[in-house]
Amino acid sequence: MEEASGVRMVTGNGENSYAANSRLQEKAILETRPVLRKAIEEVYTSLSARRSTMVVADLGCSSGPNTLGFVSEVIGAVRSCTRKSEEERRAVEVQFFLNDLPGNDFNLVFRSLEQLENLGGKDTPPYYVAGLPRSYYRKLFPSRSVHFFHSSYSLMWRSKVPEELSSCTHLNEGNIYIGKTTPPMVIKLFQEQFKKDFELFLTLRFKELVSGGRMLLTFLGRKNEEMMTHGEVGTLYELVAESLLSLVLKGRVEKEKLDSFNVPYYTPSVKEVRELINKSRLFDIEHARLFESNWDPQDDSDGDVVLDYAGSGANVANCIRAVMEPLIVDHFGEDIIDDLFVVFASIVAKHLEKAKAKYPIIVLSLKKAT
Numbered sequence: 147m148e149e150a151s152g153v154r155m156v157t158g159n160g161e162n163s164y165a166a167n168s169r170l171q172e173k174a175i176l177e178t179r180p181v182l183r184k185a186i187e188e189v190y191t192s193l194s195a196r197r198s199t200m201v202v203a204d205l206g207c208s209s210g211p212n213t214l215g216f217v218s219e220v221i222g223a224v225r226s227c228t229r230k231s232e233e234e235r236r237a238v239e240v241q242f243f244l245n246d247l248p249g250n251d252f253n254l255v256f257r258s259l260e261q262l263e264n265l266g267g268k269d270t271p272p273y274y275v276a277g278l279p280r281s282y283y284r285k286l287f288p289s290r291s292v293h294f295f296h297s298s299y300s301l302m303w304r305s306k307v308p309e310e311l312s313s314c315t316h317l318n319e320g321n322i323y324i325g326k327t328t329p330p331m332v333i334k335l336f337q338e339q340f341k342k343d344f345e346l347f348l349t350l351r352f353k354e355l356v357s358g359g360r361m362l363l364t365f366l367g368r369k370n371e372e373m374m375t376h377g378e379v380g381t382l383y384e385l386v387a388e389s390l391l392s393l394v395l396k397g398r399v400e401k402e403k404l405d406s407f408n409v410p411y412y413t414p415s416v417k418e419v420r421e422l423i424n425k426s427r428l429f430d431i432e433h434a435r436l437f438e439s440n441w442d443p444q445d446d447s448d449g450d451v452v453l454d455y456a457g458s459g460a461n462v463a464n465c466i467r468a469v470m471e472p473l474i475v476d477h478f479g480e481d482i483i484d485d486l487f488v489v490f491a492s493i494v495a496k497h498l499e500k501a502k503a504k505y506p507i508i509v510l511s512l513k514k515a516t
């Protein structure tokens with residue numbers, strides 16, 4: 147299978163890097179902490195006395211503080227399990243695999259691992275961390291060898307742009323994802339790509355999990371079956387397309403270049419996801435919920451008021467640039483990138499004047515079916 151070209155976050159830890167601009171994704175990890183703790187507790191309890199190694203994989207780990215944040219969360223959860231089960235103490239060791247596409251900045255991850263040394267403490271389980279550069283739409287592990295899979299803010303990425311779009315058999319004129327003017331046939335192509343990818347992901351992970359193994363999956367979704375609801379990813383990508391179009395009008399980007407650019411992405415509804423999981427019969431859904439997160443990663447308020455449109459526009463632009471810059475540079479070249487995100491920040495600011503925008507995020511805790 148081909149890998150989606152250009153899907154990698156901005157490397158390093160400089161101003162525009164993913165590591166320095168991943169607060170939005172960090173909030174999701176904090177929000178799902180109780181579900182993570184519960185899943186780890188259940189995995190811990192199911193470990194046989196003989197088998198004391200817990201194998202944990204983070205799929206789409208990227209680079210930056212969230213990668214380490216996840217590792218310390220799991221270690222903390224195992225430590226509290228060990229404390230609770232004082233009478234029949236198990237010497238559990240944890241083997242972590244940090245997975246992402248080969249273009250990920252694994253060096254930054256490896257270099258930052260020593261920060262974990264401070265996690266020490268009496269009940270800290272011995273743990274080992276390895277990198278695993280490969281698409282999670284492929285086999286990653288031997289059969290029945292993993293206890294827990296985690297993936298946060300990654301599964302909305304598709305393995306590729308649907309072929310009929312990348313070959314220009316169908317056009318999505320003026321859009322880069324599903325927008326208001328996207329033809330129904332093109333929407334169907336994005337949906338079919340999602341179904342294929344998600345079914346494959348479930349089948350692969352089912353084989354790799356031990357009996358009783360679990361997965362915690364958190365990804366961007368949709369609130370209902372509508373494709374274009376305010377605050378959802380479709381609206382955000384329309385604003386990126388509008389920014390690119392403004393560069394077409396200035397003669398900086400060719401119109402054909404814009405029309406041939408599509409993002410390998412799809413945000414499903416909870417209903418779509420449930421249907422695929424139930425149809426597969428591979429997993430029991432232990433927990434499924436949707437929560438919302440402000441577009442502006444620095445805005446922690448619950449209300450519907452945006453206090454500083456320009457400031458929020460700039461914050462959203464920094465966050466989206468850290469995720470999309472490599473994909474955009476691969477297709478349009480490097481020259482437009484600074485100007486594009488200046489335009490985008492002001493377009494987002496104007497958009498937020500109409501109403502505050504919040505992404506819907508789906509959280510699923512799944513158990514391997516028996």
Ligand SMILES: C[S@@+](CC[C@H](N)C(=O)[O-])C[C@H]1O[C@@H](n2cnc3c(N)ncnc32)[C@H](O)[C@@H]1O
Nearest residue numbers: 171206207208212246247281282298299300303
């Ligand atoms: C927005 S980042 C999220 C990173 C991290 N989990 C966090 O919460 O900050 C999404 C990551 O998913 C990775 N990704 C996308 N498709 C992937 C695939 N098929 N296999 C492995 N990783 C993938 C991207 O390379 C990127 O690093």
